[in-house]
Amino acid sequence: MNETAIPVTETLAPPGTLWSRMKSDPQYAPEHLALEAVRRLGPEAARWAERCRVNNPGITCDALAELAVKRFTTLARISGSASGASGLPGAVLDVGVLAWTQSRMVLHVAAAYGHDPVAPERATELLMLQRVHKAAEPARVALGVAAGRDRASRLFTETTARPLTGVMLKLAVRLRHMAGVRAARRAWVHSAATRDLAVRSRLWFRTA
Template structure:
């Protein structure tokens, strides 16, 4: 079952599309972090023999499947449908990353997870710039500086939002977003693109959160 971003988040992202990835990352940690923590704790209690690696793999399979399904069912509604798909995909990927973090024993509710999301999803190259952007987005929320765009600019806002979410979700080229907005082609392309981008993100998340094993020097014979 795919889950869309909450309506309040959509409003913030539409009002402030330039910082859509940051708003999504902050909301994901707030909403999904507690769910991911509870899920990991339940799994450890029920399956004490299950390794963190196996637990992370189970989460990845679940969310890659969600991404595949969302890509197959959305694109026939033109640009709004394509933007919705990008939002659902970015939200699904954020859920996966937080569940993977929890599987390896990292706190999914920590503020650093929002930074991790933006770097893993290649919105920002380094953690420092990600933290700065998150601070700007959080500040805009606090001072209530967001305003809804006028109806005459709605299409432009939706396109900007779609491109930012596509960047976050790993569907980077503008032509991919356009392809997803074309009925027929979008159904086939969406399923492949969503699952491929999500698998690539999963690999990066595991590399980040997997505990580093010490390399023992060779023993003299």
Template structure:
């Protein structure tokens, strides 16, 4: 492209540049995305599909909960330990376990207010939330001591630690039965069900057994207005602390030598 010829020997003035357009208004840039964070310190209910499974098969409700906890919560515990170790190099296994226990004992204290429902249905929901919170704590404690929280044996540990079964062998048999019934239910449906009231009673008793002997009183106390508010917080905290102590004793022994010692600066 050639330059235009000047007129009367004069050099043409350069054409004025158009003003730069003002930046168009738009949304404010979002803050940078942080890495994986801890879940909020509030109790979380078991997934809806697990509730359906336990309602259809209340006899094996603790076994169904243990199997689902390892599937869903085991990976979460693994990620949590990896993140905390990356943020706090040199943290000891005992310190990691302390973090987990404090968080989940606090959640257990609040689990009695999750459902907002009165009577037996509310009590069953609350005690199910407590059992789920306790399972989450056990798996986090296992991970803290270097024991794989995603291994199938953790479901057996849950049932023995939570005193559903006295020994591992009977727990394994019951887990096998529950897994078989889960597969059969998926293929053929749940079949005929007894009356809902009877199901809720059986489910509540089995879940309360899993959550702790003291917590079992809540299944009945919540039916009495005002009683569960006082009993619930104390029972949840006490049962969860007892479970934490047993879990730490078990996994500290199993994890001895599995967790590398902290690096010296």
């Protein structure tokens, strides 16, 4: 099988603009991440799935999804380990990279099963599959709130100063919830959480 590799790009970690939004609005960090993932990572997933199908006629959806799962489970195992950061900032960076990697996996799995990875509903499904929200309607409402806050922040530059430690703690909690990890950084924890998400994602997009 050729031309199935997923390229390593600059999107391995969340972009700086996303980190800024999440730090300014930590309560809705998962929603900001989901929206940005669909915008930035969805097109990559679509191109990958299309290229694989062109170069490998007859490849099954399950085979494509398995390629994505293997690739991103490996990346999840090493996510954050090379950042060099320690303490609370390191923990936040670690779990943020993991949540971003997991979102990338989900979008590639969606593309493998023929779902448009850039469609708005992918953000809703990301939040449900990552168990940030239990149902679609609360997820949509939260995404709408996050998008509205982002638009407002672009209009009004004044922000209320908040203790950085408190912001980082809240951000760490929200991102850990999204990534499905509760312990400190451990490769096996990252892999296990990502494998669990992969199982849910494959079942969801296979039967959706």
